[in-house]
Amino acid sequence: MSMYPSHFAEPVIQKDSQAASRNELAHIPIKAATNDSSDSIFFGVLQNKLVKYITKKGNRSLANELLTETFEIIKRTQIERYNLSKSDREKIIIDAEKLLINAIENSRPLLQLSAIKRGGVKYQVPIPLTEKKSYFLAMKWLLDAAREKDRKVKLPEKLAWEILDAACGQGRVIKKKDDLHRQCESNRAYAHYRWS
Amino acid sequence: MKMFRKQFVHLSRVSTHLQRNAIAPCIASPAAEMSTNVAPAAADTSSAATNEFRTGVTNPGEHSELHVAKFYTIPVEEKKQIFSGGGLPKQYEQQIKTFTEACLMVRSPALELLQYIKNADLTNPAVRYVLYGDNGVGKTLTMAHVLHYGALNEFLLVHVPWAPNWMKRPKEAANSASQEGFIDLPFDAAAWLVHFKTQNAKLLGKLQLKTSKEYVWSKRESTPAGAPLMELVEHGIARIKYASETTAALLAELKQLASARQCKIMVAIDGFNAFFHPITRIFSDNKQRVTPERITLTQPFLDITNYDWTNGVCVLSVDKIAMTEGYMASYMPRYLLGKDGFEHLDPFVPVHVGNYTDKEFLSYINYYLDRHWISRAQPGFEEQLKFMSNMNPYTLMQLVRGL
Amino acid sequence: MRIPGALFAARGRAPQNEKEVPFQEILPLRLKNTVSGKADSGSDVACLQEMGVLFACLKDNEFVEKYCNKEINQFQKCYKFYMDRKFEAKKTVNQGVVQPGNNLNYKQLNKYMRRFPNPN
Numbered sequence: 049m050s051m052y053p054s055h056f057a058e059p060v061i062q063k064d065s066q067a068a069s070r071n072e073l074a075h076i077p078i079k080a081a082t083n084d085s086s087d088s089i090f091f092g093v094l095q096n097k098l099v100k101y102i103t104k105k106g107n108r109s110l111a112n113e114l115l116t117e118t119f120e121i122i123k124r125t126q127i128e129r130y131n132l133s134k135s136d137r138e139k140i141i142i143d144a145e146k147l148l149i150n151a152i153e154n155s156r157p158l159l160q161l162s163a164i165k166r167g168g169v170k171y172q173v174p175i176p177l178t179e180k181k182s183y184f185l186a187m188k189w190l191l192d193a194a195r196e197k198d199r200k201v202k203l204p205e206k207l208a209w210e211i212l213d214a215a216c217g218q219g220r221v222i223k224k225k226d227d228l229h230r231q232c233e234s235n236r237a238y239a240h241y242r243w244s
Numbered sequence: 245m246k247m248f249r250k251q252f253v254h255l256s257r258v259s260t261h262l263q264r265n266a267i268a269p270c271i272a273s274p275a276a277e278m279s280t281n282v283a284p285a286a287a288d289t290s291s292a293a294t295n296e297f298r299t300g301v302t303n304p305g306e307h308s309e310l311h312v313a314k315f316y317t318i319p320v321e322e323k324k325q326i327f328s329g330g331g332l333p334k335q336y337e338q339q340i341k342t343f344t345e346a347c348l349m350v351r352s353p354a355l356e357l358l359q360y361i362k363n364a365d366l367t368n369p370a371v372r373y374v375l376y377g378d379n380g381v382g383k384t385l386t387m388a389h390v391l392h393y394g395a396l397n398e399f400l401l402v403h404v405p406w407a408p409n410w411m412k413r414p415k416e417a418a419n420s421a422s423q424e425g426f427i428d429l430p431f432d433a434a435a436w437l438v439h440f441k442t443q444n445a446k447l448l449g450k451l452q453l454k455t456s457k458e459y460v461w462s463k464r465e466s467t468p469a470g471a472p473l474m475e476l477v478e479h480g481i482a483r484i485k486y487a488s489e490t491t492a493a494l495l496a497e498l499k500q501l502a503s504a505r506q507c508k509i510m511v512a513i514d515g516f517n518a519f520f521h522p523i524t525r526i527f528s529d530n531k532q533r534v535t536p537e538r539i540t541l542t543q544p545f546l547d548i549t550n551y552d553w554t555n556g557v558c559v560l561s562v563d564k565i566a567m568t569e570g571y572m573a574s575y576m577p578r579y580l581l582g583k584d585g586f587e588h589l590d591p592f593v594p595v596h597v598g599n600y601t602d603k604e605f606l607s608y609i610n611y612y613l614d615r616h617w618i619s620r621a622q623p624g625f626e627e628q629l630k631f632m633s634n635m636n637p638y639t640l641m642q643l644v645r646g647l
Numbered sequence: 648m649r650i651p652g653a654l655f656a657a658r659g660r661a662p663q664n665e666k667e668v669p670f671q672e673i674l675p676l677r678l679k680n681t682v683s684g685k686a687d688s689g690s691d692v693a694c695l696q697e698m699g700v701l702f703a704c705l706k707d708n709e710f711v712e713k714y715c716n717k718e719i720n721q722f723q724k725c726y727k728f729y730m731d732r733k734f735e736a737k738k739t740v741n742q743g744v745v746q747p748g749n750n751l752n753y754k755q756l757n758k759y760m761r762r763f764p765n766p767n
Contacts, residue, residue, distance in 0.1 A: 120646060142619045
């Protein structure tokens with residue numbers, strides 16, 4: 049629920065793109081910018097979203113620190129890999145944010161199973177997902193995989209591994225997504241049971 | 245304050261992950277072009293020596309104003325010799341490992357200090373230089389630069405990487421056998437002896453220093469007069485129980501030898517003000533906190549920073565984080581050392597270490613870009629970093645981590 | 648003295664006199680002025696065919712999405728189109744603009760009938 053009426057426009061955070069939309073938005077009321085967004089080099093939309101998912105008990109600064117550490121580990125690993133490889137250095141991505149985006153894109157599911165009761169029997173019915181929900185699931189799975197760890201391993205470390213794995217299309221999160229797709233496929237006969 | 249020296253342990257785990265995933269160097273998909281937006285990324289190591297932010301001069305003795313804000317590489321061998329027992333901050337060590345080279349920036353405080361040392365008349369009593377500055381401005385790395393100079397110029401290094409370790413988290417504390425009411429730190433003393441040995445093994449072999457008198461440790465053990473100094477060190481390492489006393493003896497011997505012009509000594513103690521902190525975290529037998537002067541290691545190191553000997557230099561640093569809560573209001577030497585410490589060192593040469601200058605800052609950014617550490621180089625990011633870090637080296641390092 | 652019922656039974660029960668039974672109007676004898684919107688929500692089943700094609704492709708390629716880009720795009724486009732249309736439809740319903748024509752949704756119909764209610 050938004051506290052704003054529906055005719056309020058979203059704020060434009062990036063300074064460069066503000067000029068473009070200035071004329072359009074000149075006479076439209078605009079929502080206030082949230083305090084977690086900024087036009088700085090440290091801000092990324094997906095990154096920001098992930099920080100919100102990492103947060104526990106409102107401790108946002110800790111979550112931010114954890115993600116920064118994750119990025120640091122990813123970068124260290126990739127640079128090490130870069131230094132080791134003699135050929136095709138061009139192919140190795142060092143940018144941690146880019147890797148994160150790749151990982152999330154790779155682990156986004158297409159379909160979901162939802163239980164629908166028909167004639168006293170619950171059927172697992174495959175239903176399509178909206179974009180937003182699929183992003184949410186991808187990030188949730190990444191985090192779940194990262195949180196399932198030995199007590200001695202820190203979250204940033206495990207998260208970094210999972211992101212690196214998912215970015216190159218392997219690992220547990222990708223497997224989870226594939227499993228879900230397989231299940232959907234085997235339940236495809238129920239697809240027409242879908243109703244609101 | 246604890247997080248300031250926070251140590252990362254995951255580096256080794258990262259490398260295991262690397263091996264685990266060795267078959268998958270495919271962490272790349274459509275973006276081969278993205279690496280081109282980092283402009284100096286293409287510079288390989290052969291041309292690195294001629295970069296505008298690098299210098300090929302690896303001898304600190306030859307550094308001059310010309311090399312300010314440039315990076316020089318410490319050769320692997322020398323780094324191993326000087327810094328294997330500590331001396332570089334943990335995070336810097338990690339950075340060295342990632343960047344596969346040990347680079348230090350030539351900065352003006354270090355140059356100033358080197359200038360003083362080069363021009364000092366060693367026949368006069370030892371001059372004390374005190375490095376001071378706010379948190380994370382590079383006092384330890386300035387000291388590392390000077391240490392490198394000392395190691396290359398045949399100074400015997402008496403280097404304490406981080407003195408507060410003894411007062412804050414000793415490995416073991418035991419009652420001293422020789423001095424009533426004093427506390428021994430046998431393991432820490434032995435570790436320091438090992439550090440001393442690795443730093444000076446080569447030079448000690450060359451100089452052939454001898455002990456001046458006989459040291460009797462117990463009924464059976466003793467070190468005769470005229471024994472090589474190395475034997476003394478070895479004894480301390482082998483018999484950890486006597487490590488503290490050996491350290492005291494060694495430092496006394498070194499002072500004498502230096503005064504007798506047999507060797508020159510560079511004393512470098514990081515966090516020197518820890519010796520004058522009101523209390524330590526060590527408990528005595530009656531469950532009371534011990535003061536630093538009740539630790540057997542304190543007196544020898546205070547003696548060697550005194551001015552009653554010649555042929556040596558003392559490079560000391562005073563640091564806020566060597567203190568504990570409630571004593572960290574200012575980074576000025578008089579405040580940190582307290583009255584006793586200030587009078588002990590007086591007169592000394594203060595050397596202020598400050599934040600980066602514009603030139604140093606840009607040079608550092610360029611270096612990071614060259615090592616691919618900053619991979620998201622959007623236009624204007626330097627300005628943002630400059631603003632956010634206030635050109636403080638440590639803050640900059642922390643900020644750049646996630647980029 | 649009581650007369651036994653068997654005597655009457657022979658003649659059967661006498662029909663009620665209509666005039667004597669009062670008329671009760673249990674439900675009002677006219678149509679309501681509103682219709683309910685239940686039937687308009689429709690079924691949620693959409694893109695079944697695209698889903699089938701996608702499943703076939705995924706199965707053929709061992710669930711590697713790389714090879715099914717076309718199908719995936721089509722499926723997502725279809726679903727998006729469906730959702731958009733649903734959203735639009737809901738929006739027009741909520742606006743409730745009454746137009747002439749015979750294909751009116753429930754809101755329009757309600758609005759229309761409110762103007763011409765059944766007389767009381």
